[in-house]
Amino acid sequence: MQSSFDKTPLLFKQVCVIGLGLIGASLAQAIKDNHLSERLVAVDRHLPSVDEAIKHGLLDAGSTRLTDVVAGSDLLIIAVPVQAVQAVFTDIKAAMDNGQLATDCIITDVCSTKVNIIEAAKSVFAALPTGFVPAHPIAGAENSGYHARRANLFVNHSVIICELTTTSSSAIAKLQQLWEAVGATVMPMAADHHDAILAHTSHLPHLLAFNLVEQLASHDDNLDMFRYAAGGFRDFTRIAASDPKMWHDIFFANERAIISALDEYGVYLQTMRQLIIDKDSTALMGLLGRAQAARRHFGHMLASTPYTDTSAMSASYNITPSNTVSGTITVPGDKSISHRSIMLGSLATGVTNVTGFLEGEDALATLQAFRDMGVSIEGPDKGRLTIHGVGMHGLKPSKTPLYMGNSGTSMRLLAGILAAQSFDSVLTGDTSLNKRPMERVAAPLRDMGAVIQSTGHDGTAPLSITGRDTVGQPLQGVEYDMPVASAQVKSCLLLAGLWANGTTTVIQPEVSRDHTERMLSAFGYPVTVDGNRISIEGGGTLTGGDIAVPADISSAAFFMVAAAISQGSELTLTQVGINPTRTGIIDILKLMNADISLNNETHVGGEPVADITIRSSNLQGIDIPEYLVPLAIDEFPVLFIAASCAQGRTVLTGAKELRVKESDRIAVMADGLQTLGIDCTVTEDGLIIEGKGSAGVGQSEVKNSQSVFGGGHITSHHDHRIAMSFAVASLRASKLITIEGVETVNTSFPGFAELANQVGMSIEVHDSRV
Numbered sequence: 001m002q003s004s005f006d007k008t009p010l011l012f013k014q015v016c017v018i019g020l021g022l023i024g025a026s027l028a029q030a031i032k033d034n035h036l037s038e039r040l041v042a043v044d045r046h047l048p049s050v051d052e053a054i055k056h057g058l059l060d061a062g063s064t065r066l067t068d069v070v071a072g073s074d075l076l077i078i079a080v081p082v083q084a085v086q087a088v089f090t091d092i093k094a095a096m097d098n099g100q101l102a103t104d105c106i107i108t109d110v111c112s113t114k115v116n117i118i119e120a121a122k123s124v125f126a127a128l129p130t131g132f133v134p135a136h137p138i139a140g141a142e143n144s145g146y147h148a149r150r151a152n153l154f155v156n157h158s159v160i161i162c163e164l165t166t167t168s169s170s171a172i173a174k175l176q177q178l179w180e181a182v183g184a185t186v187m188p189m190a191a192d193h194h195d196a197i198l199a200h201t202s203h204l205p206h207l208l209a210f211n212l213v214e215q216l217a218s219h220d221d222n223l224d225m226f227r228y229a230a231g232g233f234r235d236f237t238r239i240a241a242s243d244p245k246m247w248h249d250i251f252f253a254n255e256r257a258i259i260s261a262l263d264e265y266g267v268y269l270q271t272m273r274q275l276i277i278d279k280d281s282t283a284l285m286g287l288l289g290r291a292q293a294a295r296r297h298f299g300h301m302l303a304s305t306p307y308t309d310t311s312a313m314s315a316s317y318n319i320t321p322s323n324t325v326s327g328t329i330t331v332p333g334d335k336s337i338s339h340r341s342i343m344l345g346s347l348a349t350g351v352t353n354v355t356g357f358l359e360g361e362d363a364l365a366t367l368q369a370f371r372d373m374g375v376s377i378e379g380p381d382k383g384r385l386t387i388h389g390v391g392m393h394g395l396k397p398s399k400t401p402l403y404m405g406n407s408g409t410s411m412r413l414l415a416g417i418l419a420a421q422s423f424d425s426v427l428t429g430d431t432s433l434n435k436r437p438m439e440r441v442a443a444p445l446r447d448m449g450a451v452i453q454s455t456g457h458d459g460t461a462p463l464s465i466t467g468r469d470t471v472g473q474p475l476q477g478v479e480y481d482m483p484v485a486s487a488q489v490k491s492c493l494l495l496a497g498l499w500a501n502g503t504t505t506v507i508q509p510e511v512s513r514d515h516t517e518r519m520l521s522a523f524g525y526p527v528t529v530d531g532n533r534i535s536i537e538g539g540g541t542l543t544g545g546d547i548a549v550p551a552d553i554s555s556a557a558f559f560m561v562a563a564a565i566s567q568g569s570e571l572t573l574t575q576v577g578i579n580p581t582r583t584g585i586i587d588i589l590k591l592m593n594a595d596i597s598l599n600n601e602t603h604v605g606g607e608p609v610a611d612i613t614i615r616s617s618n619l620q621g622i623d624i625p626e627y628l629v630p631l632a633i634d635e636f637p638v639l640f641i642a643a644s645c646a647q648g649r650t651v652l653t654g655a656k657e658l659r660v661k662e663s664d665r666i667a668v669m670a671d672g673l674q675t676l677g678i679d680c681t682v683t684e685d686g687l688i689i690e691g692k693g694s695a696g697v698g699q700s701e702v703k704n705s706q707s708v709f710g711g712g713h714i715t716s717h718h719d720h721r722i723a724m725s726f727a728v729a730s731l732r733a734s735k736l737i738t739i740e741g742v743e744t745v746n747t748s749f750p751g752f753a754e755l756a757n758q759v760g761m762s763i764e765v766h767d768s769r770v
């Protein structure tokens with residue numbers, strides 16, 4: 001039987017590692033373990049490290065002198081302190097001159113500065129060798145030296161390669177193969193940009209850590225300071241245990257970029273110092289809140305880096321069949337209203353206090369975007385936010401692209417706001433969002449005079465938006481007849497119309513959710529609604545106030561269907577938003593004979609709310625009226641579960657919008673339903689489902705033979721609503737259901753599994769990333 005070891009291709013005949021410290025020895029070990037070179041030799045001034053590496057079987061040969069072992073090497077890896085690199089180049093050139101090395105052998109390094117390495121090579125070689133590929137693995141450890149080596153040190157870490165014009169493409173490709181073979185992700189970057197980035201993200205933090213430890217050590221009472229130092233001090237200063245010689249050399253080698261980073265840091269420190277002296281609570285809370293949120297946001301962005309291949313996302317549900325749900329619960333705040341409360345609160349004059357804010361990843365992406373544009377926002381704290389509005393012309397350009405995560409609402413609505421700003425902007429998201437269509441908002445915005453560039457021939461994100469200062473004129477109001485009812489497109493254009501000259505009118509073919517219109521009115525901005533024509537005049541102002549976000553009917557929908565399809569169930573959902581443009585789920589379930597009642601109806605923040613009680617029901621298959629489709633567009637995945645449990649056929653038409661959501665929800669749901677034993681047919685604009693329900697399901701006893709679904713393995717395609725819908729199916733399943741790709745549930749419904757288990761379901765969450 002052939003081992004995986006034998007299958008690994010040899011990339012090199014002989015690799016020579018120059019320097020057996022942590023990085024050099026770890027890379028040597030990874031090359032050895034992955035069988036990437038026929039021979040492996042090394043050079044290090046510390047002879048005991050070389051001898052030990054040979055004794056361990058890591059090296060075929062080693063020496064303190066390059067000339068003793070380098071002959072015939074087709075890859076040289078320089079892993080010495082940056083100040084010693086020029087001397088190594090001199091030795092390499094001598095080996096080339098005396099015929100020990102081919103002039104086109106690959107030469108690379110692992111140093112954390114790049115401009116000085118390139119300059120050192122230029123000073124030694126008459127012309128840069130065609131095999132010279134500067135590189136830098138973004139990896140390390142607290143301990144250094146040969147004994148600290150780890151073959152897996154580079155797994156899931158980035159390696160930056162500087163692709164010089166003098167370097168052969170084959171050398172770059174070969175080195176990229178090497179790094180990818182040891183588990184790293186390769187990223188190209190210009191040398192000067194690399195040094196500037198690393199000065200801020202690596203060199204400056206190390207410098208500060210060394211300085212802070214020195215500062216505390218110099219105090220007379222340093223014993224108490226170190227004895228009572230909290231975890232934050234220990235975590236931050238851990239990197240001060242790194243090799244002083246290495247960092248001494250780095251600080252001098254990258255002098256210009258580090259000094260620039262220090263000067264910028266000094267300005268920020270002085271600003272914070274003055275805020276404390278002035279006791280400027282609002283500004284200080286804004287600064288601290290932005291920093292806290294940015295750190296969390298960076299975490300989301302970093303977590304999404306391996307999602308380039310979405311199969312890497314590994315969280316899953318294992319759901320044991322259960323029969324009944326009961327209780328009284330409150331689902332999270334409405335996502336649509338949460339988005340808009342941040343947007344309009346940020347653009348308003350004065351302070352806006354928000355309660356019931358949904359702390360899901362989608363809404364947090366919108367929150368972070370406005371913080372990136374200079375808005376001071378306190379919270380979220382148990383659903384509470386305080387937004388210090390900057391007014392209609394107070395947004396500032398973000399220093400980086402605005403990252404929307406998985407939120408299509410954030411990207412499409414923000415495109416309308418940013419199209420009217422004076423500054424340039426870039427909107428981007430995770431891999432899933434960057435595949436979704438954005439021309440549906442970009443094209444009508446261009447009709448208003450926006451300069452907006454989507455990506456690729458499919459018109460996807462990232463979106464690049466040119467500011468009005470560059471364009472030279474404001475947006476112009478238009479009348480736009482929407483081909484498909486879409487609240488996101490409508491809202492995007494209405495928001496752009498706040499700054500446009502004249503009137504912006506959107507004509508929708510069917511009613512779509514009207515949260516934007518309602519909230520604009522709540523902020524004192526007049527909106528004219530004439531049937532399906534919605535108009536707004538540009539040039540007005542928004543005034544801050546209190547916004548109460550009701551519970552999200554889209555989140556409530558999963559529990560409404562859960563109670564309707566399961567035996568002896570009665571579930572009450574409190575203070576759910578029942579905006580008439582969102583109640584399609586209730587209307588459709590009632591047409592299917594669901595037992596639903598609304599109580600305690602009232603208004604909160606301009607939105608109607610009610611307690612919804614739903615009981616076990618004998619559902620009937622129906623032809624879903626097309627006029628209800630836009631009013632339930634997000635709820636159809638779970639309605640497909642209800643239809644599967646109904647008696648007879650359910651037919652959905654007029655739902656093309658479902659094919660361009662987080663996934664093609666029609667195709668993905670059909671695949672999952674068929675996996676669980678449901679007969680369904682995909683049509684161009686909908687789905688036909690043959691229900692397997694039978695009489696007597698309601699309040700009467702349901703026998704095990706009345707299971708509708710089997711068990712099986714469901715792929716959600718990382719669509720939160722797909723994942724939650726198939727979780728609900730477990731209430732009428734006969735066997736275990738496993739759902740892959742459920743981590744995106746947190747975009748709209750953090751705590752879904754816990755709440756589902758609270759009312760009687762049995763969901764186990766597995767996340768291999770933890």
